[in-house]
Amino acid sequence: MDDRQYLERYGPWALIAGASEGTGASFARALAEKGFKLVLVSRREAPLDALAAELKAAYGTECVTASIDLSRDDATERMLGTAHGREIGLLILNAGADPNGAMFLDGAIGSWNALALRNVMTTMHALHAFAAPMQARGRGGLILVGSGACYGGLPGIGVYAASKAFGLVLCESLWAELQPHGVDVLSYVLGRTDTPAHRELLNARGMAIPSDLANADAVARLGLERLAHGPVCNWGEADDEAKVSATSAAQRRDRIRQIAAAAAAYARGELMSAAVPADLADKFAITEQLYRYCRSVDRLDVPLGKSIFHDDATVDYGPSGFRGRGHDAIEWICAAHRQLQSHSHQVSNVIITVDGMEAGSEAYVTATLRAVREE
Template sequence: MTRESFHERYGPVALVTGASSGIGLAFAEELAERGFDLVLTARRTDRLDALADRLASSLGTKTMVIGADLADPDAPARLIAGTEGTDIGLVVSNAGFNIKGLFESKEPSAMAKMLTVNCHAPMQLAHGFLPRLKARGQGGLIFTASVEGLIGCPYSTAYSASKALVVSLGEGLWGECLGTGVDVLTLCPGATESEATAGLTHIQGIQPARDVARLTLEHITEGPTYVPNERYRGMFEHLRGLPRREALTGMAESMKNLA
C-alpha cells in the first residue's frame, strides 16, 4: 500500500492514546509523516503540546491535544464525546503500563488501576469508535497488547492477564469487522525502547519504537495479531508450541532471578 492509498483508506485524522512517549509517540510521528492530522491523548499534556508544535513546524500537522488519564473509568467516554464530528479514520489504542514481580507482592490498587488502563479503556474506546468507523465504510483500529498476552507469564502475571484480554478483544473484533471495511490489528510487541526499558541491560533484542510503529502500520491489513520483533516472534511461537506445563516451568525458572 502506498502512503497515498494508506492515507486515503485510514485518514484524514488518526487518534493515538498514550502518545507522550514510547510506542504511542512513535505512532504519532509515523502517522504525521504519512500526512495524517492527529488527535493525541495522554496524562502529560506538556509533552503532547511540545510534540504538536514540532509536528506542525516540520510537517504542517494539525493536532488536537486532549488531556486524559485513562485510569479514570469515565475518561474514554469523554474522549469519544470530545472528538464528535472529527473524521477519525484510524484509532490507535496504545496507552498502558505494566507491573512486574511476584504477584502477591503487588498492591491491589495498582493492579486495579492497570486493569482500568489496559483493559477497560481499549474496550470502551472500541465500543465508541467502531460505529463511526463502520459508518465511514473504511478505517482501522489498532490495539497495543504484548507478546506477554499470548501466554501466561510468571512474574508478570497481572500484566500478562490484562494483555490477554486485549488480544482476545482484538481477535474477536477482527472477526466481527470482516467485510465492513474496518481493519483490526492487535500489536504484540516484545521489548521496545521506552522510558520503562531505559537502562535495562539484561534485556536482549530491544526494538526501536519507530520500527514497531512503522512495521505495524505496514501490516495493518494482516490481522488479527502481529508481532513485529522477529526475536520475540520466534520465542513465543516456540513457547506456545510446547506443552503448557513445560513452557511455564521454563519461563518461571528464567524469570525468577529477575523478579
C-alpha cells in the same frame, strides 16, 4: 499502499492514546508524515504539547491534544469529547505499560485495579465507541499495541499479562467481525522496545538496559504496514514464524477464518462440515495431544501422559533414547525429569497433514532443562 491511499483508507484523523513518548510518539510522527491530522492523548500534558509543536513545525500537522488518565472510568467519554466533530478513521491504543513491577500479592489491589481499568475496560469501551462510526462508513482501522506477555502468565506481571491476553483475543474477534465492513483490526504484539517507560521499569528493578531493544520508530512503521493484514503481528517474527507465540500470525489468521466460517454456518442452521474443512477437527485434536504430551512431562503427570497413547502405541526416540511402548516411554521420561531442578517444554510451528485415516505432524519442541551440577 502509498501514503495517499493509506490516508484515504484510514484518515483523515487518527487518535493515538499513549502518544506522549516512545512508540506512541513514533506512531504520531509516521502518521504526520503521511498527512494525517492527529488527536494526541496521554496522561501527561507537557510532552503532548511538545510533540504537537514538533509535528506542526515538521509537517504542518493539525493536532489536538488532551490530558486524559486512561485508568479512569470516564477515559473513553473524554476521548470522545476531544474527538467530537472529527472523523476518526484510525484508533491506536498504545498505553498500557505495567508501572508496578511487583508480585501480585506484593502490590496494592488499587494498583491492579488501575492497570485492569486501563488495559481492559478502557480498551473495550474505546474500541466499541470508535469502531461503530468506522463500520457505518465502511472503512477504518484499529490498532491495539500489546505485548508478548499475552501468550502466557509470568510471575511479577500477572495482571499485565492477563490484560494483554484479553486485548489479543478481543482484537482477533473484532477482526473477523469488522473485516466484512471494511474496518481493519490489528493486535500488535511487541517485544522489548526501547521506550522511556521500559527503561524506567528496568531501572526500577535494577536491571541493565539490553542492547537488543527494538527501535520505536521501526516498530511504529511495521505496525502501520501490517494493519491491513491483521489480526496479529508479532514483532520480530515473520508472518509464518512462531517464536514467542505457540502459533504464527498466519496460523492464527487461518484458524479464526475457519472458526468464523463454522459459526456463520451454524447461525444459518447448516451443518458445520459444510463450512469447515473436514480435517479441521482432526488437526485440532492432534495439536491438543501434542500440548498434553508436554504438559504431562512438565507436571510429571504419568496418567496424563499415558492418556495420549493407545494401548498398543510405540515410540522411537533413536538409539540413545527410548524405544518401546508409549506408556512405558512416559514413565521413563518422567523418571528422568524428576532428577532435574526444573524443566519446561513449549510446542510451536505445528504442521499437521491428514489423508483419510492417516495423519502426520511436525512440530518444534523447545525444552529448557536445569540440573544441579555436582562439584
